[in-house]
Amino acid sequence: MSRRRLLTAGSGLAAAVPLAGCGAALAGDGAGPDTLVVHTQLGTTAAGSATYLSAVADFHREHPGLTVRNLVNGDDLAQVYETSRLARKEADVVMVNLYDKTLAWTDVGATVDVAPYLDDWGLRGRILPQALREWTDPKGRLRAFPYFATNWPVAYNTRLLERAGVSAVPTTESELIVAARALRAKGSMPVTVGGEDWTGQKLLAQTIQTFLRADEAVHAYSTGDFGSRGAREGIEYFVHLRDAGVFADKAQGLTSDSMFTQYNTGRAAVESAMSSALAQVPAGIAKHTAVGGFPLAPGAVHARPTALRTYTLIAFWISPNGTRKTDAVEKFLRFMYRPDTVARFITEAGRDMAVRSDALATRFPLVAAAARLGDRVSDVVLPDVHVPPTANQPLITATSTAFTPGTSAARVRAALESAYRQS
Structure with a gap:
């Protein structure tokens, strides 16, 4: 530029x-x-x-x-x-x-x-x-x-899961879909996400990377080429989860504020939240929250459920x-x-x-728990530093399209790639 x-x-x-x-x-x-x-x-x-x-x-x-x-x-x-x-x-x-x-x-x-x-x-x-x-x-x-860094795990409200008859945090595609159906039957939203803004963009990217190695993810998000086998499989996985009711109702119109409100008031059971958001979870919800990764589909290239980590705040x-x-x-x-x-x-x-320190976030148990996840999750690429600046906002618009029910995997891919052609 x-x-x-x-x-x-x-x-x-x-x-x-x-x-x-x-x-x-x-x-x-x-x-x-x-x-x-x-x-x-x-x-x-x-x-x-x-x-x-x-x-x-x-x-x-x-x-x-x-x-x-x-x-x-x-x-x-x-x-x-x-x-x-x-x-x-x-x-x-x-x-x-x-x-x-x-x-x-x-x-x-x-x-x-x-x-x-x-x-x-x-x-x-x-x-x-x-x-x-x-x-x-x-x-x-x-x-x-x-100066600032972040861990970006997935937060699970274990009380809502237990009330829905789900005894453990889901780690696989099938477990996530079963949990989503059980939660809906009890009147709770499953995975809340701001499908209209950056939170949806990040969760979409995370889900697509289920089948992408780090170098392949960097290629996809730096060039706008989502035609590789792994990228296509990741988009199909996302669409499958969306159509199975995993994401909150009308996710394509929700924002980050909507997401935080739904989770922090106990109306939704799952959110992908960076550590600064985890620090804001009310104590009554935090004590029933477990942090982990996003569930994997069969054939995933990662050994553990995925999470994001970055030092670029x-x-x-x-x-x-x-x-x-x-x-x-x-x-x-x-x-x-x-x-x-x-x-x-x-x-x-x-x-x-992003600075060395021996201090502990003892007043913020979820932040501390996220920092201790270690190799219990597999890190995937945060796309921020790879997406060309002029493609960023069009990519968020494409994200809303992806969260819209009925949008096919082919149309999601086309919307993502079109975001780069607009730049």
Whole structure:
């Protein structure tokens, strides 16, 4: 993607999408050398927001000569950042996932390669090696300093399963279908999922990978070629589960919020939930929740039910403006990577981290249980870093089509492949 195409895509939204927080019209406006402007998703309802804001307050007490000015956005952060970058008034540091638009940032100069700072600031030993690998682009550039990670297992409400006469968490196709029918007979939804948004996209990708090895999955999601035998079998498996009533009613119109509400209120028995969502499960539901993987079909290429794991959640990106304030950026990042600061996100917010820590999420039993799954599940590929940015939204639209009852496997495949041709 060209620099012009990336950065001008949202220029018309500059007036329509204001920056939240205590900043000016554009991120870098009027920020002197002693003010570090941080553009972040923490400060909304995102898990860890309260801990982050408290940590910033602690940073101010320890560094009275420096001010961190937070500019807060939710899902529109990438669009707003690109608008401010176009005006050369972007924030100094950006805290956002590696996903969709952000995949191209380092390549087009919207952010810088942070590898030169990694050892100079003594941070390499703090970050897990796998996280560094996932954040390194094909040209060997480290896009950002990894911070948040996630385990993404499947949560099962064992009380609802038991009430339906299901004595164990399903691990196979047949067990899942039997459980879904039993749950429906008792008035409970089986697998709830936001078929209209990213949660549905992830579960569809996970199900398709039942018959795909990691390299085959990377090929499919980077090229849009779902014609291999494994991809076709995975799509057929998904359609078979959908038509057997495994997914919640009208899943194609549900969102992530709908999914969380259905599970957290005990109306649905199963959800595929990242650890930040598991941390929000109410205690009354959590004590009857077991975490595991998504059930396998006969002939699957995996040895265990599948789950997703990734280190590509929120990281610290440095902008071109930030390179003019490296002393301030270094102080801030050293503080954020300190063991006591990292531990707070684990113990207070239940976040999984891409950073070494001995802290335990004891207040968040489901997060801790997900972290202990180990080889009881088989990891499959998270498609986020492989899907071309311009195909991402069309792929979510295709996901809704896939969850629509009556859509054939051939039509699902066509919709997925068409998402790449639209890009």
